Amino acid sequence: MPTSNPIPSPGPWRARLTRYDLAAFQAVADRHWPGAEHVLPRLSRGANHGLLWFGAAAGMAALGSGARSRRAALRGIASLGVASAAINTVAKRAVRRERPILDLVPVIRRLKRQPFTTSFPSGHAASAAAFATGVALESKGWGAVVAPVAVAVAASRVYTGVHYPSDVLAGAALGVGAAFALRGVVPTRGQLPAPGRPPGQAPSLPAGDGLVVVVNRESGSATAAAGLVRDALPLATVVECAPSDLSGCLEEAAGRGRALGVCGGDGTVNLAASVAATHGVPLAVFPGGTLNHFAYDLGIEAVHDTATALASGDAVRVDLGRFRPGPHGASGADGYFLNAFSLGVYPELVRTRERWAPRIGGWPAGVLAAFEALRGERPLTAELQGRRRPLWLLFVGNGMFQRVGPAPGRRHNLADGLLDVRVVHGGRTPALRLLAAAVAGPLTRSPVHAAVRRRQVRISGLAKGTPYAYDGEVAHSGTELVIDKVPEALTVYCPRPV
Known part of the structure; x- marks a missing residue:
């Protein structure tokens, strides 16, 4: 009676994987990497406790334009937090693997302070992968900037001799998984369904021809945004006003152009909306305030978004909330x-x-x-x-x-x-x-x-x-x-x- 082949025990497979791991570790240790000894050890130390990524997130939020950069920074840090929690509470305790023997690694590469936790998986690689993936899920541009740094941090852990290659690969996989797990709980902006958008009739205004934009010069980032408007729409007329003059400027602009543009925060956009609705002209919104709720709900996060819609004439109709009596009570005007x-x-x-x-x-x-x-x-x-x-x-x-x-x-x-x-x-x-x-x-x-x-x-x-x-x-x-x-x-x- 023929017998089936017995199922191999995990021992030989584990031994084979360990041999491959040691061979890859030794190959990295034996190879000369030009210039790496001055960069990778410092990068590895800089990523301790996530400090590198917290700094990167702060830089993205400060230097980036619009809410997308802030969301990318926040999601990157949140993903890092999820990955760190998973690594430190479960993964490190489940697999108690000893660190590599440092004798194979040149002294110039070694870290001054050696880690004392178990080797598998790499927490640094997990944090790097989680941060980079979280950032990329919100902003592909920032993701492309962060990804090479994340790869370098992960590679530095093998280069400095504190992890085997499989530790780094497993950590990176856990980091990516943490970012996607977080996305399952807190969707990215791109995952959300598009807002209800009944189409509206609006003229196509390439390069802003026929558009008059009123800028509240004291609103949030409106002054900087006004410069971007001038660059993106060279044919548009841009008028900067003090808050006390906004009402008159908007009324005049609505009568001059084929469309009314506004650059400011939600209060400024509110005033422009009531003027545009009264005059029956379409409104072009350029985010220039602190929060910009209305613009973001329309999917407008930057000047480029509005410029693209102006060039193609894409527009939607939206509801106006109304309260009566309005803010000037005795005048009988409604508020919106x-x-x-x-x-x-x-x-x-x-x-x-x-x-x-x-x-x-x-x-x-x-x-x-x-x-x-x-x-x-x-x-x-x-x-x-x-x-x-x-x-x-x-x-x-x-x-x-x-x-x-x-x-x-x-x-x-x-x-x-x-x-x-x-x-x-x-x-x-x-x-x-x-x-x-x-x-x-x-x-x-x-x-x-x-x-x-x-x-x-x-x-x-x-x-x-x-x-x-x-x-x-x-x-x-x-x-x-x-x-x-x-x-x-x-x-x-x-x-x-x-």
Whole structure:
């Protein structure tokens, strides 16, 4: 009776792999790598504890243009964190492999401080691969810059004699896997579905011919962006205005050109949108503020994106949020918002931030403003949809805000006809309630938080002069407010989704 071949034990295979590993390690040790002895050991030391990658992320965020660079830096660091946690809590303890014997490695290559952890897998290689992969998932350009450095760090671990080649390959594989695992939990911007984009009619304006762009010279990065606009659209007319002159400049520009352009933050874009909608001209948005929520939700992250849409005449129609009476109450004019309208602690936060930002800077002012706003002793009291209630925050979004991972993110549909209404109910501890609401996220009901969809919101019983915020601007109410939408009221140049 014939017998089947026995299954080979893992011993011979493991021994064979070890021989290959040692042979590759010795080949690297024996070979002369011109100039490497001055670079690779330093690079290997610089990557200790992720310091090299934290520095790279800071440089990307500071030197890069737009939100894509900041997202790439943040995702790279987050991916590194996931990889490090996996390596240090599981992988290093599961395979207790001894470090290579340093006798084969020239003294000039060796690190002054030898690692004391087990050899398999390489934590440096994992961190390098995770950071580079995370960056590349958000920005291919930055990924191409970071990748050679990551490869060099991984190679340096064999070159300096602290890891076998298989340690490095396994670490790199784990790092790549960590970056993709994180992407499964927190999608990249490219993974999200394209926003709802009912097409709009707009003229093609190659090189900006017929476009008048108004720049708020005191808004975020608008001055630098204005230079990019002039380079990308040499035929456009660019007008720089002080904030006090913006309204007049926008009105004049809307009457002069075939389209109105605006470069500034969300408050500046808000004013331009109301002027463009009133005059019936398409709007071209160039991100030039701190947050640029509306532009980013349209898929516009840089001047080039808008310039491309202008050249091809690609445009979409979007809803305008509306509140009545508007910020000038007695004039009878409506108020509009592109992103969100809010009552409660947020308007106070905005007001405090604006007061302190010129003195101490934007981010410190934001922290101080949040601390001051959450010290309030009593919540706002108002009648909402016919029911009187205390509340810490009423948020009304122009369109439904989706989640990107653990935090509310972009809007997928800018012409859905809906208001995203979120309420944080009153209580003794505003900070805890706001935190609970943030954690609740998409839950429609909780003891402290409610989230519903509406086409109209009625608020009454307000104390006259109650502050409210719309697209980062602060005004004061009468005793009643009605919030609704003007469907597809605005045509905006927008690049086609790739």
